[in-house]
Amino acid sequence: MKHQLKLTGGLFLLAAALSYAAPAADNWDNLCTKCHGADGKGQTKVGKKLGLKDYTDAKVQADLKDDEMAKAIAEGIKDKSGKEKMKGYGSELSGDEIKALVEHVRKFKT
Numbered sequence: 001m002k003h004q005l006k007l008t009g010g011l012f013l014l015a016a017a018l019s020y021a022a023p024a025a026d027n028w029d030n031l032c033t034k035c036h037g038a039d040g041k042g043q044t045k046v047g048k049k050l051g052l053k054d055y056t057d058a059k060v061q062a063d064l065k066d067d068e069m070a071k072a073i074a075e076g077i078k079d080k081s082g083k084e085k086m087k088g089y090g091s092e093l094s095g096d097e098i099k100a101l102v103e104h105v106r107k108f109k110t
């Protein structure tokens with residue numbers, strides 16, 4: 001029974017992703033490269049100023065947790081004084097799209 005539920009849920013997510021979610025690579029290009037760079041290294045003008053991490057670095061990847069990454073993308077990131085460093089995308093991206101972006105970020109690892 002438990003198994004069956006999982007399978008049904010998985011198929012539903014797959015169907016949903018295929019029907020209307022924009023591919024993660026497109027979302028990355030449109031929304032994220034300005035700061036994080038097309039290559040994920042964060043070596044853009046803005047990225048350098050913000051001191052962004054290099055997502056091709058295996059150590060950086062090892063320090064990042066999937067759920068923390070998803071939270072950062074959904075809710076954004078503020079510095080200690082509460083100033084927004086990265087905006088949250090929870091209102092414009094679905095949960096599946098955010099999950100796909102986390103996987104996309106993982107792919108930069110070399």
Ligand code: HEC
Nearest residue numbers: 031032034035036050052053069072073077085086089101
């Ligand atoms: C305005 C520049 C900007 C844009 C646009 C931006 N980010 Fe970020 N992002 C940041 C900053 C700044 C941080 C925090 C870095 C830190 O504190 O070390 C961050 C952190 C993150 C983190 C948490 C892991 C980390 O590096 O600390 C993830 C995951 C992430 N961004 C993904 C994305 C994704 C996916 C998008 C596009 C949907 C995106 N970002 C768009 C600036 C940006």
